[in-house]
Amino acid sequence: MDKNNQATHLKKEIxxxxxxxxxxxxxxxxxxxxxxxMRPKGHDVPYRCCIYKEREIxxxxxxxTLGFPIEGSDERVLLSDYAKNAxxxxxxxxxxxxVLESACKGCVPNRIFVTDLCQGCVARPCIENxxxxxxxxxxxxxxxxxxxxxxxxxxIQVCPYHAIVKIVxxxxxxxxxxxxxxxxxxxxxxxxxxxxxxxxxxxACPFGAIHEKSQIIDILTRIKQGKKVVAMIAPSVAGxxxxxxxxxxxxxxxxxxxxxxxVAQGADITATNEAKEFDERIKEGQKFMTTSCCAGYNNLVDxxxxxxxxxxxxxxxPLYYTAQIxxxxxxxxxxxxxxxxxxxxxxxxxxxxxxxxxxxxxxxALFVAHKIELSELEGVPFDVEASREGRxxxxxxxxxxxxxxxxxxxxxxxxxxxNGINKxxxxxxxxxxxxxxxxxxxxxxxMCCEGGCVGGNDCLSTVRTATKAINDFxxxxxxxx
Amino acid sequence: MSKLTVKICMGTTCFVMGASDLQDLxxxxxxxxxxDVEVTGVTCLDYCSSCSESQAPYVMVGEExxxxxxxxxxxxxxxxxxxxxxx
Numbered sequence: 001m002d003k004n005n006q007a008t009h010l011k012k013e014i015x016x017x018x019x020x021x022x023x024x025x026x027x028x029x030x031x032x033x034x035x036x037x038m039r040p041k042g043h044d045v046p047y048r049c050c051i052y053k054e055r056e057i058x059x060x061x062x063x064x065t066l067g068f069p070i071e072g073s074d075e076r077v078l079l080s081d082y083a084k085n086a087x088x089x090x091x092x093x094x095x096x097x098x099v100l101e102s103a104c105k106g107c108v109p110n111r112i113f114v115t116d117l118c119q120g121c122v123a124r125p126c127i128e129n130x131x132x133x134x135x136x137x138x139x140x141x142x143x144x145x146x147x148x149x150x151x152x153x154x155x156i157q158v159c160p161y162h163a164i165v166k167i168v169x170x171x172x173x174x175x176x177x178x179x180x181x182x183x184x185x186x187x188x189x190x191x192x193x194x195x196x197x198x199x200x201x202x203x204a205c206p207f208g209a210i211h212e213k214s215q216i217i218d219i220l221t222r223i224k225q226g227k228k229v230v231a232m233i234a235p236s237v238a239g240x241x242x243x244x245x246x247x248x249x250x251x252x253x254x255x256x257x258x259x260x261x262x263v264a265q266g267a268d269i270t271a272t273n274e275a276k277e278f279d280e281r282i283k284e285g286q287k288f289m290t291t292s293c294c295a296g297y298n299n300l301v302d303x304x305x306x307x308x309x310x311x312x313x314x315x316x317x318p319l320y321y322t323a324q325i326x327x328x329x330x331x332x333x334x335x336x337x338x339x340x341x342x343x344x345x346x347x348x349x350x351x352x353x354x355x356x357x358x359x360x361x362x363x364x365a366l367f368v369a370h371k372i373e374l375s376e377l378e379g380v381p382f383d384v385e386a387s388r389e390g391r392x393x394x395x396x397x398x399x400x401x402x403x404x405x406x407x408x409x410x411x412x413x414x415x416x417x418x419n420g421i422n423k424x425x426x427x428x429x430x431x432x433x434x435x436x437x438x439x440x441x442x443x444x445x446x447m448c449c450e451g452g453c454v455g456g457n458d459c460l461s462t463v464r465t466a467t468k469a470i471n472d473f474x475x476x477x478x479x480x481x
Numbered sequence: 482m483s484k485l486t487v488k489i490c491m492g493t494t495c496f497v498m499g500a501s502d503l504q505d506l507x508x509x510x511x512x513x514x515x516x517d518v519e520v521t522g523v524t525c526l527d528y529c530s531s532c533s534e535s536q537a538p539y540v541m542v543g544e545e546x547x548x549x550x551x552x553x554x555x556x557x558x559x560x561x562x563x564x565x566x567x568x
Contacts, residue, residue, distance in 0.1 A: 004502045004551060012498055016534050038535070242496045364497030368534055374493050375524050460497060465504050 001170070003462060007208030011061065013038070015216070015365035018065045021083070022220050023369060028080035031066070035059050035079075053102070060100045064211035067218060069098045086217040092356065093213050096197055096345040099188050103209040106186035107169045112149055112156065114142045117163035126155035126164065174204035176422050177304055196299035198421065198448050199342040199457030212342045212458075215356045216366070219336055222356075223256040228333040231257045231358075232322050235264040235386075236340045236394025236453035238473050239466030240360050241367075245473070246379025251372050253380065258333060264386030266322030267293075267393040267402070268480055273315040275406035278443060282411055286311070287437035288444055290429075291399050293317045295343035296448025300421060308433040311444075318393060319344065323353035338363055340394065340456030343448060359458035388477035394453035395467050400445040405480050416441030420450035485518045485562055487555065488541040492525030499538025502552055506540075509552065510559070518559055 014034070021030035035055040039045075048054045059079055060070050066086040114126075120140040127135045127142065134148035135155060142164070144155075156164045171188050172180045179194035180201055188209065190201070202210045223229050231252050238245050249260040270293055281289050292298060292313040301309050319337055326335045336356045337348055348354040358366075367374060389402035400415035407413055416438055418425050429446070432438040449455035451463035459466065487510060489503050490496075510520040528539045528546060540550040542558045 004499075009498060009549075013535050242491045242493065361497075364493075368494045368497050372493060373525060374496075375491065462502060465502075 001204055012361055014061050014065055016368045019365055019369035028083045031083040032080040057103045060102055064098050065214045067213050070100050087221045092215045095192050096342050098211050098213055100209045101187050103207050104187045105207050110169050111167050112144055113167050114164050117161050118142050119161055125158040129154050129158045170204040171201040174200040196296055197343045197346040198296040203457045216362045219356050222334045228258040230326055230330055230333045231260045231336050231338055232263050233338040234340055235391050239469030240460045243374035244379055247374055247377045249380045250377040251374055255370055261326055262382055262386045263318050263322045264390035265384050267318035267390035268387050269321040270315055270318045271402035271406045274313050274403045277313050277315055279410055288442045289313055290444040290446055294448050295347040297446040308429055327353045340453045340459050360460050361458050364460050387480040388474045389480040391474045391477055396447050396452035400443055408481050413443050414441035416444045418446040421448045485543050487520040488523045490526045490539050491522045494534050495538035498534055
């Protein structure tokens with residue numbers, strides 16, 4: 001779904017209000033009041049049946065923003081108590097996503113449906129072309145017997161009136177690994193055994209019913225406790241806010257962070273190591289290698305695509321190397337990865353060097369709540385400046401290009417870009433693994449999101465504007481070799 | 482007839498709340514309206530701080546403040562103003 005929509009706006013508004021409450025002199029009470037401030041007595045009811053349901057859903061959204069799961073949440077517990085407990089939490093929740101049952105519409109199941117546009121024509125290509133005998137004429141119009149229909153969509157393609165449509169459940173349809181299904185009440189449920197945390201369902205649901213459990217309160221609590229909190233900013237952040245990455249660093253320092261590192265610094269190490277590994281693997285006679293920096297892809301390989309694991313590079317992610325550098329530099333610090341997507345939260349949970357993840361929506365909301373005017377800040381330089389290639393990691397093709405640059409002409413690098421994980425690209429990857437080769441190239445760059453990390457589910461900017469901004473910024477950066 | 486001016490807020494609040502979509506207006510407006518409309522990005526129109534982030538992003542079209550602005554909404558308002566010969 002397009003980023004420019006009211007569900008995304010609402011989620012960001014709640015983030016801003018929750019952070020403002022944290023920064024106020026009475027976090028707990030002011031959090032409890034957010035649903036009432038947003039939908040005061042007499043306010044119109046924009047989305048749901050009544051103001052009480054609106055407030056209840058807002059309350060659930062705030063529970064997720066405070067980092068708790070909605071599944072199994074207790075209606076009797078006050079929001080103020082949730083706010084209190086969020087500050088006492090030692091570690092973030094294992095699962096990163098949560099479904100708001102109250103917000104989930106319980107969409108009608110995926111099916112093929114004949115609309116009123118059916119003219120009951122003489123040709124009846126729908127009936128003639130249905131291999132399953134699922135279509136018959138009832139009262140002069142086509143009708144589909146759902147017990148026979150296999151959702152092949154042939155009838156949709158042949159109807160001359162475009163009268164037949166596929167009704168989709170957006171979250172189920174967006175999930176590339178069939179991890180979402182409906183429970184007995186028709187509400188969405190995530191199977192966390194299958195889920196690769198790609199975040200596609202979060203962006204796809206038009207009711208905004210799937211939330212990330214935010215870690216923002218944990219991070220703000222650590223800052224308030226006076227801990228050294230260090231931010232590590234992903235390369236894709238360069239196109240997300242109306243400022244340079246130097247002004248971004250200044251803004252984070254203003255919010256109480258102790259230091260800020262560029263993850264592009266780690267990307268330079270990834271590129272160098274991956275180029276070395278590519279050289280070795282090709283010399284050993286392997287026909288192709290895939291990249292390994294995308295957390296969504298790594299989860300896909302580990303959970304559903306084991307056959308390609310031997311072709312995936314063993315090189316670690318830019319975040320891994322940056323977090324290692326951060327730990328060595330500041331052994332007693334709390335490290336926070338500033339991320340374009342929810343998938344990186346699953347990576348962070350497995351890496352002891354990363355304590356928390358803050359996504360771009362939360363980052364933006366933090367600056368709004370602090371009333372920081374980004375463009376007016378004076379930039380602060382980084383101790384280590386990353387290369388152009390490392391800074392381009394977040395754009396589709398950027399990783400492959402950086403490996404090619406680091407290879408420095410030793411091999412003929414032919415890049416094949418998997419720009420977005422979906423059912424088709426998963427099928428293609430399975431094919432490459434089965435054959436042991438890829439006809440389109442010898443270096444397969446896999447990005448879970450279309451456009452690369454700039455297409456991540458938590459990005460503020462559109463892929464087009466973010467890509468342009470990053471290109472403008474990196475053209476003057478130093479080359480990797 | 483003086484030129485119609487459009488001011489797009491590029492302040493933190495408007496940018497975060499409104500996605501970066503509105504930046505496209507800086508290209509789209511000259512493409513469609515040529516010299517009839519002047520478009521500029523401004524740091525902050527100061528509505529977000531006095532009103533609320535819930536109505537951001539803001540765009541000024543002539544003297545009119547457009548809240549929860551989108552590309553479509555702004556283009557339609559410009560269209561209307563030019564047709565009515567206002568400003």
